Amino acid sequence: MTELTIKRLGHLGDGIADGPVFVPGALPGEQVTGTLAGDHLRDVRIVTPSESRVKPPCPHAKSCGGCQLQYASDRFVAEWKRDVVRQALEMQGISADPGLPITSPPQSRRRATFSVRRTKKGALAGFHMKASDTIIAVPNCQLVHPDLAAALPMVEALGVLAASRKGELSVLLTLSDTGLDVSVTGGKPLDVDLHQSLAALAREYDLARIAWDGEVALQRRAPLVRLGTAHVTPPPGAFLQATKAGEAVLVESVKQALTGAKHIADLFAGCGTFALPLAERAAVHAVEGDRDMVVALDHGWRNTEGLKRVTHEARDLFRNPLLADELARFDAVVIDPPRAGALAQVAELAKSSVSRIAHVSCNPATFARDTATLVGAGFDVEWVRVVDQFRWSTHVELVALLRRVR
Structure with missing residues (x-):
C-alpha cells in the first residue's frame, strides 16, 4: 500500500502527487492510499479529504465517465x-x-452523444465508464437537459432496431427549438425495412429529424435553432x-x-x-x-x-x-x-x-x-x-x- 499527498490537479482532472503519480478522483491537499501501478495509483482511498470535496450531485458519478469533477465544490472547479x-x-x-x-447550470446540455449496445433482452444506452468500453445507464443524469435524459428509451429502441450484437451505435441527440434532432452512426445499412421502422419510431417519439451516417433519413419538421x-x-x-x-x-x-x-x-x-x-x-x-x-x-x-x-x-x-x-x-x-x-x-x-x-x-x-x-x-x-x-x-x-x- 502506497500513501501519497496530492499536490495539484492535472489538466485531465487527476490529482498529481510527487513523482509524478496520477491519482484519479483526488484533490490537492488530500492524503490518499492505493496500489502503485507505474505512474498511476489504483484502488484509491481518500484518507484525509479536502475541504473542497463534496458529495457528487449525480447518482451515476462513481460509475459514469462523463463527468470528471463532480466530487469537487463549484468554487474549487x-x-x-x-x-x-x-x-x-x-x-x-x-x-x-x-x-x-x-x-452553465445543471441539466442544461442541449446535445449529447449516447452509446448503445444490443443485449439479450433489448438494448442498453448511456455513457461509457471512464477508460472503458462498458456502457452505464444514466437515467438520472444531472448534466444533460431533461428532454435528452427522457429520450433514453428512444435511444434504446434505436439500438434494438439497428445495432448489431457485436457493435455499438453512437447516437447524437440535439434539442432543437422544434424537437429532438437525432444523428446515428455505426448502425446497420439503411434499407427499406429499417427506414419504415425509423419512421414509426419518429412518430412514436415525436422526433424532428433522424440522420443516418451523416445523411438525412427522414425529417418530420426542420430542427430549428x-x-x-x-x-x-x-x-x-x-x-x-x-x-x-x-x-x-x-x-x-x-x-x-x-x-x-x-x-x-x-x-x-x-x-x-x-x-x-x-x-x-x-x-x-x-x-x-x-x-x-x-x-x-x-x-x-x-x-x-x-x-x-x-x-x-x-x-x-x-x-x-x-x-x-x-x-x-x-x-x-x-x-x-x-x-x-x-x-x-x-x-x-x-x-x-x-x-x-x-x-x-x-x-x-x-x-x-x-x-x-x-x-x-x-x-x-x-x-x-x-x-x-x-x-x-x-x-x-x-x-x-x-x-x-x-
Missing part, C-alpha cells in the same frame, strides 16, 4: 479553471486576470455550442468586443453562432470550411428580416487562410477555431491592418499560443472571460478582446 487559463497565458508571457468562469433573431437548421451532426446559457455569454461578449464595427469577418463561422447576431448591427462576411454549414447559415440569414448583409464562403482556413490583404476591408474579426487553434490564419491576422479581434477558444493552450503571436504583432489583450459550458468536466472555453495598439 471555478478557481481551478480560471487558473488553467491564467497559467496558459503566463507560459506565453501574457499577463491577464480573467474572472471566475460563468458556468435560434441564433440571434434568425432560425437555422444545422446539417446533421453539425457543431453547436453545448448550452444556450453558455452560448448567450459568448455571443454577448463578442458583440461587446466588436461594438461599433461596421464590417466584420467571422472566421470558422459554423452555422452562424456569431455571424447572425452580429448582423443585427454590422455587415458580416462568414467563412467556414464545411459547405453544408455555410448553406444553413445563408438560409437562416435570407429568411430573417432586419439583418444587415451577410456574405459567405466555404474555405479551409487551415490550408487557405484569409490573407492580410483580404482582411484589409474588415475593421474587426471574430475567430473561433477548433481545439488545434489557427496558426496559419493567426499569422495572417498578425500581418493585417485589422484593429480588433474577438478571440473565442475551447483550448487555453492553443488560445495562448495564438494570442502570443498577435501580441507580438502589436495587439494588446484588453480582457479575457472564462465560460464553463461543460460543467463538472475539465473542459473550459474563453473569449477575449484583442486590440491593436501599434
Whole structure:
C-alpha cells in the first residue's frame, strides 16, 4: 500500500502527487492510499479529504465517465479553471486576470452523444465508464437537459432496431427549438425495412429529424435553432455550442468586443453562432470550411428580416487562410477555431491592418499560443472571460478582446 499527498490537479482532472503519480478522483491537499501501478495509483482511498470535496450531485458519478469533477465544490472547479487559463497565458508571457468562469447550470446540455449496445433482452444506452468500453445507464443524469435524459428509451429502441450484437451505435441527440434532432452512426445499412421502422419510431417519439451516417433519413419538421433573431437548421451532426446559457455569454461578449464595427469577418463561422447576431448591427462576411454549414447559415440569414448583409464562403482556413490583404476591408474579426487553434490564419491576422479581434477558444493552450503571436504583432489583450459550458468536466472555453495598439 502506497500513501501519497496530492499536490495539484492535472489538466485531465487527476490529482498529481510527487513523482509524478496520477491519482484519479483526488484533490490537492488530500492524503490518499492505493496500489502503485507505474505512474498511476489504483484502488484509491481518500484518507484525509479536502475541504473542497463534496458529495457528487449525480447518482451515476462513481460509475459514469462523463463527468470528471463532480466530487469537487463549484468554487474549487471555478478557481481551478480560471487558473488553467491564467497559467496558459503566463507560459506565453501574457499577463491577464480573467474572472471566475460563468458556468452553465445543471441539466442544461442541449446535445449529447449516447452509446448503445444490443443485449439479450433489448438494448442498453448511456455513457461509457471512464477508460472503458462498458456502457452505464444514466437515467438520472444531472448534466444533460431533461428532454435528452427522457429520450433514453428512444435511444434504446434505436439500438434494438439497428445495432448489431457485436457493435455499438453512437447516437447524437440535439434539442432543437422544434424537437429532438437525432444523428446515428455505426448502425446497420439503411434499407427499406429499417427506414419504415425509423419512421414509426419518429412518430412514436415525436422526433424532428433522424440522420443516418451523416445523411438525412427522414425529417418530420426542420430542427430549428435560434441564433440571434434568425432560425437555422444545422446539417446533421453539425457543431453547436453545448448550452444556450453558455452560448448567450459568448455571443454577448463578442458583440461587446466588436461594438461599433461596421464590417466584420467571422472566421470558422459554423452555422452562424456569431455571424447572425452580429448582423443585427454590422455587415458580416462568414467563412467556414464545411459547405453544408455555410448553406444553413445563408438560409437562416435570407429568411430573417432586419439583418444587415451577410456574405459567405466555404474555405479551409487551415490550408487557405484569409490573407492580410483580404482582411484589409474588415475593421474587426471574430475567430473561433477548433481545439488545434489557427496558426496559419493567426499569422495572417498578425500581418493585417485589422484593429480588433474577438478571440473565442475551447483550448487555453492553443488560445495562448495564438494570442502570443498577435501580441507580438502589436495587439494588446484588453480582457479575457472564462465560460464553463461543460460543467463538472475539465473542459473550459474563453473569449477575449484583442486590440491593436501599434
